[in-house]
Structure formats: structure tokens, C-alpha cells
Amino acid sequence: SQTIHQWPATLVQPVGSPLSLECTVEGTSNPNLYWYRQAAGRGLQLLFYSVGIGQISSEVPQNLSASRPQDRQFILSSKKLLLSDSGFYLCAWSAADNPNAGELFFGEGSRLTVL
Amino acid sequence: AQTVTQSQPEMSVQEAETVTLSCTYDTSENNYYLFWYKQPPSRQMILVIRQEAYKQQNATENRFSVNFQKAAKSFSLKISDSQLGDTAMYFCAFMNPGNQFYFGTGTSLTVIP
Numbered sequence: 446s447q448t449i450h451q452w453p454a455t456l457v458q459p460v461g462s463p464l465s466l467e468c469t470v471e472g473t474s475n476p477n478l479y480w481y482r483q484a485a486g487r488g489l490q491l492l493f494y495s496v497g498i499g500q501i502s503s504e505v506p507q508n509l510s511a512s513r514p515q516d517r518q519f520i521l522s523s524k525k526l527l528l529s530d531s532g533f534y535l536c537a538w539s540a541a542d543n544p545n546a547g548e549l550f551f552g553e554g555s556r557l558t559v560l
Numbered sequence: 561a562q563t564v565t566q567s568q569p570e571m572s573v574q575e576a577e578t579v580t581l582s583c584t585y586d587t588s589e590n591n592y593y594l595f596w597y598k599q600p601p602s603r604q605m606i607l608v609i610r611q612e613a614y615k616q617q618n619a620t621e622n623r624f625s626v627n628f629q630k631a632a633k634s635f636s637l638k639i640s641d642s643q644l645g646d647t648a649m650y651f652c653a654f655m656n657p658g659n660q661f662y663f664g665t666g667t668s669l670t671v672i673p
Contacts, residue, residue, distance in 0.1 A: 547593040
């Protein structure tokens with residue numbers, strides 16, 4: 446069965462420090478991968494979307510970047526965190542080989558607090 | 561990007577009663593999917609129900625059903641016989657043909673015993 450792992454679960458970082466959140470998917474190949482940010486009252490905001498290794502689409506220009514160095518690995522990064530980067534980050538995947546399935550599977554989330 | 565609007569930030573319902581959560585969306589696409597996701601206090605997102613836009617029949621999953629009005633771009637969720645475990649944040653979501661998912665701002669539902 447497919448699983449998705451996301452870490453760290455909780456992170457407290459000072460303003461200006463770097464960030465790296467990692468997400469891996471097991472049990473499937475060539476998944477579509479997503480990074481979302483959930484802020485209070487704003488729902489889930491799509492940050493990045495990837496259909497394959499090295500292929501990243503950015504939905505919102507911002508202080509963050511994403512990379513996909515391997516088929517089932519998706520990394521969210523920042524060189525210098527801002528206070529506004531605080532939030533709950535969710536990694537997710539969907540099946541690329543069966544687009545009609547349409548379901549999105551989420552990781553456990555990472556709570557980032559920038560001080 | 562497509563937009564998804566949930567106009568009810570908070571709702572409550574008595575246990576065993578029925579509640580309807582509203583969702584509207586905006587798109588120029590003809591083929592797409594719509595979803596309702598549930599996020600309980602554990603924060604793990606769970607799929608509640610899915611609707612393919614090309615299907616006229618409304619999807620149902622046990623106590624959960626939708627009212628899909630394609631022309632009006634409306635996709636409401638009805639929860640029947642509400643249970644305490646239904647207390648959660650509910651998100652309406654849209655998937656375009658490019659497999660990009662867009663979410664509404666959520667409705668916080670509280671089931672009152």
C-alpha cells in the first residue's frame with residue numbers, strides 16, 4: 446500500500462534562518478506531488494506542484510522554493526525565513542498513472558513557527 | 561487558478577440532525593473533479609466524498625451526500641444523522657484536468673451532543 450511521510454512534524458526557527466521540509470512517498474511510482482500551506486482562516490494554499498523529477502510549478506511567488514531530486518521525494522526550502530512563513534505545511538500526492546482516480550493523499554503535516 | 565469559495569466559516573448541528581455545508585467554485589473547464597475533505601483535530605486530511613463533473617448523479621457515501629449543480633457551479637455537502645466524530649474542519653476542493661487541486665477556506669463544523 447502507498448504511504449507518505451513528512452518531517453519534521455514541528456519546527457521552530459528564527460527569522461532569517463534556512464528551512465528544509467522533506468516528504469517521501471512509498472508504494473507508488475511517478476506520483477504527482479504537492480506542497481500546501483494552511484494558515485488560519487485561509488484554507489489550503491497550493492504552493493508547488495510537480496509531475497516529475499526536476500519539474501516544479503510554482504503557484505504563488507514567495508520566499509519558498511521546492512525541489513524533486515528523486516521520483517518520490519519532494520523538498521520545500523527557504524534560504525531566509527520570514528515571520529509570514531509560519532504555518533502548517535502539508536505534502537500530498539496523487540496518482541499520475543490513473544488521473545481519473547483524482548484523490549489526494551496527505552502527509553501528517555509540519556508545523557513551522559518563525560520567531 | 562481556479563477559485564473555491566466556502567461562505568460558512570463556522571457551523572454547528574445537534575447530534576443526529578442534518579447539516580448542509582456550502583461550496584461554490586469558478587472554472588472555465590468542463591471536465592474536473594470536486595471533493596470534500598475532512599480535517600479533524602488530529603489534522604490528518606481525510607477524503608469524505610468525490611464527484612466527477614461529467615456525472616449528473618450526485619455522489620453519496622453512507623451518511624454523506626452532495627448536491628452538485630454544474631451550471632450554478634455549486635457543490636454542497638449534506639451530512640445526515642450527524643455524529644460527534646463528524647466535528648472537524650471541512651474543505652471543498654476542485655481538481656482541474658492538470659491534476660492541480662484547489663481548496664476553499666474551510667468550514668468548521670461542531671456537532672453538539
